[in-house]
Amino acid sequence: MKICMYCPIFPPAIGGPSTQAFNLCKALVAKGKTPFVITYGKNFSMKEDDGFKVYTFRLQYTYTPIDKVLRWFIFPFYIVYMLKKERSEILHCHSVSVLTFISAFVAKIMGIPRVLKFAGDWVWETLSTNKLQAKNFEEIYKKSLTARFMTWIEKMGLNLFDKIWVVSEFRRGNIKSLLGSDDKVIIINNCLLLKGGGARTWKKDDPVIVVSANRFIPHKRLAFMVQLFAEMNISNSHLTLIGGGDPKEIEIVKEAIKKFKVEDKIEILGILPIEEVYERFSKASFYISTSIEEGFPNVFIEAMHYGLPVIATDEGGSKELVLDKETGYMFVPANHQRVLEAMRRLATDIPLRTQMSTKAFERSKLFNLEYKVGEFITMYNNLLSE
Numbered sequence: 368m369k370i371c372m373y374c375p376i377f378p379p380a381i382g383g384p385s386t387q388a389f390n391l392c393k394a395l396v397a398k399g400k401t402p403f404v405i406t407y408g409k410n411f412s413m414k415e416d417d418g419f420k421v422y423t424f425r426l427q428y429t430y431t432p433i434d435k436v437l438r439w440f441i442f443p444f445y446i447v448y449m450l451k452k453e454r455s456e457i458l459h460c461h462s463v464s465v466l467t468f469i470s471a472f473v474a475k476i477m478g479i480p481r482v483l484k485f486a487g488d489w490v491w492e493t494l495s496t497n498k499l500q501a502k503n504f505e506e507i508y509k510k511s512l513t514a515r516f517m518t519w520i521e522k523m524g525l526n527l528f529d530k531i532w533v534v535s536e537f538r539r540g541n542i543k544s545l546l547g548s549d550d551k552v553i554i555i556n557n558c559l560l561l562k563g564g565g566a567r568t569w570k571k572d573d574p575v576i577v578v579s580a581n582r583f584i585p586h587k588r589l590a591f592m593v594q595l596f597a598e599m600n601i602s603n604s605h606l607t608l609i610g611g612g613d614p615k616e617i618e619i620v621k622e623a624i625k626k627f628k629v630e631d632k633i634e635i636l637g638i639l640p641i642e643e644v645y646e647r648f649s650k651a652s653f654y655i656s657t658s659i660e661e662g663f664p665n666v667f668i669e670a671m672h673y674g675l676p677v678i679a680t681d682e683g684g685s686k687e688l689v690l691d692k693e694t695g696y697m698f699v700p701a702n703h704q705r706v707l708e709a710m711r712r713l714a715t716d717i718p719l720r721t722q723m724s725t726k727a728f729e730r731s732k733l734f735n736l737e738y739k740v741g742e743f744i745t746m747y748n749n750l751l752s753e
């Protein structure tokens with residue numbers, strides 16, 4: 368079985384889609400399948416590591432705004448060439464974008480079955496990142512002429528796929544809101560090849576290390592996280608922020624660090640290799656996310672696998688992953704006091720933190736890709752037999 372994995376984000380780039388796609392490719396290879404990856408890079412290239420090929424499609428040509436138009440023109444020819452060259456039997460796209468829809472259109476013409484991972488709404492993520500204010504994805508669809516046009520494109524693009532893989536019940540509702548039906552939907556929670564990790568114990572004198580790994584974009588609300596950490600006001604505490612993203616957003620976070628006078632207690636580490644991320648998790652006390660919305664975050668699974676209780680907003684698919692008051696705490700985005708109380712409690716109540724650590728680690732085992740890869744293979748087989 369030859370599967371083309373179209374993954375705009377793929378290692379060494381970090382992020383949920385990158386982690387999930389890489390793990391899935393490794394798991395499929397272990398089951399005798401043949402995935403190959405198309406991702407983005409500085410140049411056209413190919414490398415073969417971990418038992419599968421990774422091709423990069425060049426994004427930049429003139430280093431001007433015209434590059435976006437050039438990509439839309441060049442990519443259809445590139446994807447036709449790659450699908451033919453590798454004799455792909457299935458196209459599996461791992462994120463929603465204009466190039467995703469182009470690849471699906473090409474594959475449909477070629478008679479290749481198509482599956483899309485829908486972990487995040489394209490309209491919501493694009494426009495909320497640019498600070499168009501809305502309570503949820505349903506509201507943002509009608510927020511402006513741009514939003515209405517993008518919603519129309521998203522609906523057209525989704526209809527090009529035979530199956531839409533969603534990671535949570537929340538995303539099933541997202542698809543039904545867009546298409547009026549969830550007939551194409553298959554739910555498979557995000558899952559990873561989990562190694563190492565374990566439940567944790569702490570001593571009374573151990574430092575309280577709060578950790579978070581995110582893209583630096585507005586709806587992650589990292590400046591708000593800095594404010595919460597400062598207000599937590601626990602001695603011998605530290606906040607570690609991992610990830611890259613919008614330089615403007617990084618500067619906003621740095622300004623918040625100065626404003627709340629916690630320069631000596633917060634470090635911004637940028638993008639780290641996954642081994643270093645896990646090393647940081649293994650030394651932390653708990654994980655926090657202040658994002659307005661998440662689909663079904665891989666990073667929560669990883670944090671729980673390293674025995675970290677998770678504090679997160681009770682929006683999107685997060686509540687299907689984190690069990691409130693068992694493996695962490697959930698709070699509505701506007702409830703400042705609720706999250707602050709949760710942070711202080713996990714920082715000071717070591718027996719509670721230890722109890723939650725054990726439950727978090729045990730829950731993470733439910734999302735081990737080693738045992739769930741069969742669900743993907745079944746999905747592919749069903750596509751080929753239809």
